[in-house]
Amino acid sequence: MSTQNYLVISALGKDRPGIVDELSKAILNIGCNIADSRMTVLGGEFAILLMVEGNWNTLGKLEEAIPALEQQLDLTIIVKRTEARDSTARALPYVVDVVSLDHPGIVHQLANFFSQRKINIEDMATTSYAAPHTGTVMFSVHMTVGIPADLHIATLRDDFMEFCDTINLDAIIEPAQR
Missing domain, CATH: 3.30.70.260 (ACT domain)
Structure with a gap:
């Protein structure tokens, strides 16, 4: 039985075309999927929040790739493991x-x-x-x-x-x- 694991990614950097393309490609290439996202431009800065899903191993690979992604994409990136939202909340x-x-x-x-x-x-x-x-x-x-x-x-x-x-x-x- 394969259970999904989740990682929340927060990234911030100078706005420019192609950031979403490059970040989403890196996530896909590692074998993860973007389950939920919010992104906006505030002033001259681009901000994005992503909830990424994958198995334990692929999320681990993504976590290990963060320092290189920060350098490559010129972003400040923070990641945190999370779990699926409680669907029983009334x-x-x-x-x-x-x-x-x-x-x-x-x-x-x-x-x-x-x-x-x-x-x-x-x-x-x-x-x-x-x-x-x-x-x-x-x-x-x-x-x-x-x-x-x-x-x-x-x-x-x-x-x-x-x-x-x-x-x-x-x-x-x-x-x-x-």
């Missing part, structure tokens, strides 16, 4: 979208709201942009949260909307479409 996936005038602390306030209710933030992306016509700096947040199945959704939604009103955030919270 959480309902919801999407949260927030837009407001940009000001410090928005991410912390949202994180605190969900943390206080034992709701896990599973994915989050934020961005700042200039509003059309006025040029006012706006801030948007898109996140997926895992709401415990025993939490009363209507009460949570009411609490969240009231919370957002008090700190002047436009927001929606709705079931994730999978």
Whole structure:
């Protein structure tokens, strides 16, 4: 019986075309597979998170190849062994979208709201942009949260909307479409 093992890879380096091609080719050539990934450009830096799967031996080979990959690709790479996500967790996936005038602390306030209710933030992306016509700096947040199945959704939604009103955030919270 062959069980899959997992390795999380975090890599950061100056943005340039071809990084994903080169990194994914190296992973494939060692015999591993990219099971999940997130990548983005922040400023002039490219950042990537990968969850790579393979048998114990191929992941070991990949771990051994990291110093050479760092040199070859001019990236800072961190790796950590992990396991498959617990599929028995009873959480309902919801999407949260927030837009407001940009000001410090928005991410912390949202994180605190969900943390206080034992709701896990599973994915989050934020961005700042200039509003059309006025040029006012706006801030948007898109996140997926895992709401415990025993939490009363209507009460949570009411609490969240009231919370957002008090700190002047436009927001929606709705079931994730999978």
